[in-house]
Structure formats: structure tokens, C-alpha cells
Amino acid sequence: MSKAETIRSAKLGKKELRLVRMNGRYFGLAAGVRCAEGENADDVWRQLHDDAGKSDPKYFGFDGARKRFLSFFPNGFHSDGYASQERDYKLAAKAKLDDTAPLEKAVDGTGCGEAVLAVFRATNMLSPFEKTRLQDMLRGTHADDFVQAAARFTLDGSKSDLLAMEQALKPHDNAKWTVATYLPYLWRPDTHMFLKPEATKDFATRVGHRFASEYEARLNLAVYENLLDLVSKTERELADMRPRDRIDIQSFIWVVGDDQEGREAVYE
Template identity: 80%
Template structure:
């Protein structure tokens, strides 16, 4: 028998999660109880989180998430009620951004501050306070730095570009996930996701995804990668509902994650 070597440790709520390597095989343990096993460390770590997440009091899985969403929109993503409530205004903001600050020009261009500010104001996805702080940034000398970094991140998703956004945003108290992910999400809703922290963490808890534990307020690339993993999994679970892009996935997360007992509204 070989010696067990602890590879990773983290907390998920009150549970201690531990990844152990023994003779080249990996084991995932929750409070000392084995929940996952395999040859790939990342796969076992993911399975461990998925299994442990089911013990969260909020958990109701993707089946419960689907039922919750269909309570509001019985005809799913392709009903008129859903489109008018959740999709049209985001598409309008995207169209305006693409016209006034196209991605291919924003990467190296300058002078897009007012156009980007209008795009931020075009939806209710940010709070009024966030929009007010952005006005100072996007009318100031760091506007081009932020917009170029956001455009580069949209194209490549690199840590250096996320850091550049943070450097431009921090003096304005705007280094928030909502601000950093908004433009990439509108420019490329096939690839990126908007991160509204509280509602997304709630959703992650309800479907048993590790983002609930991975989340940090600072702009840290592993957090965003965990978000994209949640999105990938959600897309697979909802494939039969035919989501068109991640605007639909973001709307699904918002409707389910903003869960309130007794708050029911049905849109055909």
C-alpha cells in the first residue's frame, strides 16, 4: 500500500473537502468520507464538489431549477413572454454596443467611453450606484485602458487583461464582477457570462456547483473559470430547451437564483 498524499483541501459550507493521491489514483473525501474516485485530479475534485453540494439546504438540483424557471415561463426560452421580459432588452443593448463600439475596433481604439457608458445604462443589470461610478471612469483618462482591456479579455480570456481591467476600475470603486463581465457578455454572449454574484452563488448552491465555494469578490481568473464551468454544465442540462446563447443561460440563472418563496408570476 502506498502513502496517501493530500493534494487539495477546501471548505464547502461546513464540510471539509479533501483530494488525496494514492499510487497515482485520486480520491475525493467530504469530512473524511469517500465520495469520488478516478485517475484525473480535476475530474475527481469536480465530482467531489458536485456530490457534497447536494447536502446544501438550498439544493434542489437542475430538475428543481428547471421546474422553478417553468413556473415563470411555462413555454421556456421560446415563448413571447420570456422574450419580452428577459431577452429583448439585452439584445437591444448588444446591438447598440456592436454599432457604436464594435469589438474589433475597441481592442486598439480610443474615444469609446460615451458609447460604452450608454451600453451600461441600456439595461438594469447593474445597480444605479454602479452606473454612477462608471460615469466618472468612462469620462475620465482611464476609459480607454478599461475598454481595451475588456475587449482583449473578450477575445482571449487572459488573466493579464482581467488584471488590467481591475487596475482601471479600482480607483473608481468599480472593480466588481458585474462591471468586469458586462461588456464581454454583450460582445460575445456565445462565449462569456455576466456574473451577478449573489444570485449566481445562490443558483450554484441550488444545483450543487462548486462556484458557491470558489467565489471571491476580487477579480481572480479561477473564479471566472468556475463560473464558465457552471454555465457549460447548465447548457448541457438544458439542451432540450434549446437555449440560443448565454443570454438565455444568464436569464435562467437569474430567474432561478432570485428564488423567493411565494413570489410567483407566469408569463406565457
Template identity: 35%
Template sequence: MRARRKFLRVFPGGFRDETYIDWERNYKWEAHRRWEESLGKSAFERLIKEKKFGQIAAAATRIESRTNLLFSFEKMALRDAVKSPAGAKAFALALFEFLHGSAAMPERFENWVEAVAQLPRRKTRVLTWPLITVFGFIAQPDTHFFLKPTVTREAASRYGVELPYASRPSWPLYRDLLAFVRQVRSDISDMRPRDMIDMQSFLWVQGSDEYPD
């Protein structure tokens, strides 16, 4: 109830509030729309068959770059990691399998983590929770949650849940995160959250300094 009150104090109209849509939802949904146009499943599959891995990597980084989801050092690390043909190919193939592969989600997630861990790096590591989760969130907001660890864990703590955490992404921790988000979504179902964009925004309001109590 405290979480609900805080969100509605900031956005009295809830998830249909005009200010909420302007501040929190529109740019994330616009990133998803652009993804569907450039890297929807059929387009993504065609680009892979044509071995246009650099084009895939460029499109993905360009779509993400127009959001404020990743820190600047993560954006730079990703751009560096996919600059080379080998990096772009590894990134493109692993991302497609994560989003559209036939294996079970635990295997797909762990394979994605391992692929990102192996990408070329310069000054900054590429393997962070935000970078691992941002493309699933943009591409499939009905399924995947974007994790900013500090803010999300603070939100969970205020909600009365201590999320297990390690700096290296892993399926068990992501599974626990999704379970927590499903519980919150059930608790606020009468507010009619549409997808993980609404859920990420709801929890962001709870844990971010942008929205003080």
C-alpha cells in the same frame, strides 16, 4: 429537474415564451444589437486607430446604462473611472484586447481584470464581478456569462454545485463558472437555449428573489 420545473412554471413557453422574451431576453439582446452597431469589432478597431478613446468609453457606458445589469453604484463608479482621458484610454484598449485580442482567453481575462483594477476611482471600487463580466456578456453573448455573484451562487447551490468564489475576479473562478454554465446548458439542451443570455436568465430565475419558489 427542479430547476427546469421552476423555470417552466414562470415561463411555460420556455425560452420562446412571450413573457420571458419581454421580461428577460429582449433588453439584453437589444444591448447586444446596439453594441454591434456602435462597437462591433471593425468599428471598435477604427475608433482605437483614431484614438477616440473617450468616444469608446462613452458608447460602452451608454449601452450598459440602458440595462439593469449593474447596480447604480457600479454604473457611477464606471462613469467616474472613464471620465478622464487616461481612464478612457486604459478602459478602451483593455476592453478591445479582452474581446478581440490574439492571446489565449486566460491571459486576456486576467489582463482585463488588472486594467480595470488600475482605473481611477473616487468613492466606490470599480473592480467587481458584474462590472468585469458585463461588457463581454453584452458584446459576445455566445461566449461570455454575466456574473451577479449572490444570485448565481444561490442558483448553483440549488442545482447542487458549490461554485468557488472570491470577491476579486480571476480567470480560474471565471473558468469554473463557465464550466458550470456549460453543464447546465447540456442538461437543458432540449429546451434549446440560444446563448448566454438564455443561460444567464435561466439561472437568474433559480436564484433571484424576483422569482420565489
């Protein structure tokens, strides 16, 4: 029998999670208690997070998430109330982007800064501070670098293009997930996702997904891939609600994870 070897560890709240390899198999331990095992390290690590996350006081699972969303939008994604509050303005911003800075032009084009700035200003998805810093960047020497990198990332999701966005944004103290994911999400809402960190971490905690504990503020491809895993799982769980794209999924995550005090309005 071989000696147990810890190959990965993380904190989930106050619990220490460990992935251990022994005798050719992998075991997931939460606070020393075995919660998962199998032959694939990634699958065991994922299962460990899912099971351990259920002990969080905020956890209510996808059934609870669905119940919360439907308490505000009882007719779901395909309703006038939902469209007016969540979907229509995002579609309008997408149409504006596709018209003024289409993806195929932005990949290697120049001079798209003003058009892209107008698209950022078309929604309330970024904070006023982020928008102010964006104005300086998109009217400066880094504008073309940022827009081109965002377009390339939309097409291939590569680490190098995410890094290129970071390098364009850093001089303006605006290398934020909200900024980096906004354009890919609008250009390709079938494959990309907008990341609003606090609401998304809260949502992940409530449904028991590891994104909540593995999130990093720095633009890191592993974080984005983790986000897409959360999105894919959410899509599967909500299949019967017929989400059309990730605009619907992002709206669901925002409504469930935002948890505004006193939020009571119902939109039918």
C-alpha cells in the same frame, strides 16, 4: 503502499472537502467520507463537489431549477413572455454596443467611453452605485484602458486582460464582476457570461456546483473559468429547451437563483 497526501482542500458549508493522492490515484473526501476517486485530480475534485453539494438544504438539482424557471416562463425560452421580460432588452443593449462601440474598434480604439457608458445604462443589470462609479471612470483617464482591456478579454479571455480591467476599475472602487463581465457578455454571448455573484452562487448551490464555494470577489481568472464550467454544465442540462446563447443561460440562472420573495407573476 504510499502515504496519503492531501493536495487540495476547501469548505463547502460546514463540510471540509479534501483531495487526497495515494498510490497514483486521487480520492475525494467530504467530512472524512470518500465520495469520489479516479486518476484525474480535476475530475475527482469536480465530482467531490457535485456529490457533496447534494447534501445542502437548498439543493434541488437541475430538475428543480428547470421546474422553478418554467413556473414563471411555462413556454420556455422561445416565448413572448420570456422575450419581453428577459431577452429583448439585453439584445437591444447588445445592438447598441455593436453599433456604437463594435468589438473590432474597441480593441485598440480610443474615445469609446461615452458610448460604452450608454450601453451600461441601457439595462438594470448593474446597481445604481456601480453605474455612478462607471460614469466617473468612463469619463476619465482610465476609460480607454478599461474598454480596450474588456475587448481584448472578449477575444482571448487572458489573465493579463482581466488584470488590466481591474487596474482601470480599482481607482474608482468598481473592480466588480458585474462591471468586468458585462461588455464581453454583450459582445460575444456565445462564449462569455455575465456574473451577478449572489444569484449565481445561489444557483450553483441549488444545482450542486462548486462555484458556490470557490467564488472570490476579486477579479480572478480561476473564478471566471469556474463560472464558465457552471455555464457549460447548465447548457448541457438544458439542451432540450434549446437555449440560443448565454443570454438565455444567464436569464435562467438569474430567475432560478434570484429567489425574490413573493415572486409569482407568470409570463407566457
